[in-house]
Amino acid sequence: SYVLTQPPSVSVAPGQTASITCGKDNIGSQSVHWYQQKPGQAPVLVVYDDSDRPSGIPERFSGSNSGNTATLTVSRVEAGDEADYFCQVWDSSSEHRSWVFGGGTKLTVL
Amino acid sequence: QVQLQESGPGLVKPSQTLSLTCTVSGDSISRGGYYWTWIRQHPGKGLEWIGYIFYSGRTYYNPSLGSRVTISGDTSKNQFSLKLTSVTAADTAVYYCARGGSGRYFQHWGQGTLVTVSS
Secondary structure (H helix, E strand, O other): OOOEEOOOEEEEOOOOOEEEEEEOOOHHHOOOEEEEEOOOOOOEEEEEOOOEOOOOOOOOEEEEEEOOEEEEEEOOOOHHHOEEEEEEEEEOOOOOOEEEEEOOEEEEEO | OOEEEEEOOOEEOOOOOEEEEEEEEOOOOOOOOOEEEEEEEOOOOOEEEEEEEEOOOOEEEOHHHHHHEEEEEEOOOOEEEEEEOOOOHHHOEEEEEEEEOOOOOEEEEOOOEEEEEOO
């Protein structure tokens, strides 16, 4: 299995834009999904298939994926967006197909 | 509205077997196309998938856990279960059950249950 690389932390002021990256060789050839996790809670899917949003997720959450980097963008950041964010892919390339998660990024709202 | 709920002991002794059950409501574990999955999160760490049972009953486990894992389903109770044998302190984690679909992402999660391995 391989590793999805995320920065440990990202800080942003309220109202600004936060970008959280997820890196892997040729990740652009895979579908990337993103989860938000607040303390003591289960993860919540915020973006799937690179850039789609489940119902109920604000349009402020968007995603992109190209080359070696996928990005989750949170626009007009609010205090309530402070959380850990994880990226995830399905690895079907090896003998042992598996889900792979990134190590997580803590988004701090200053 | 699909809901999942984990249940089981919060404390397990080293070398013993961890057993958890996930009760599903709002969907059937025997309905086609879904992966009923166990995922864990070590304290302060990232997410690690443990394994799944497919609607057909087929199972698949994370090779890193070797033969210690067994996942089974009970369609009469609409539950699926996790057994992890020979546990050590390294198995202390929050355990989640989740539903994965054809898109291979998880839109529905249980609230999670903390299992501590300690004597």
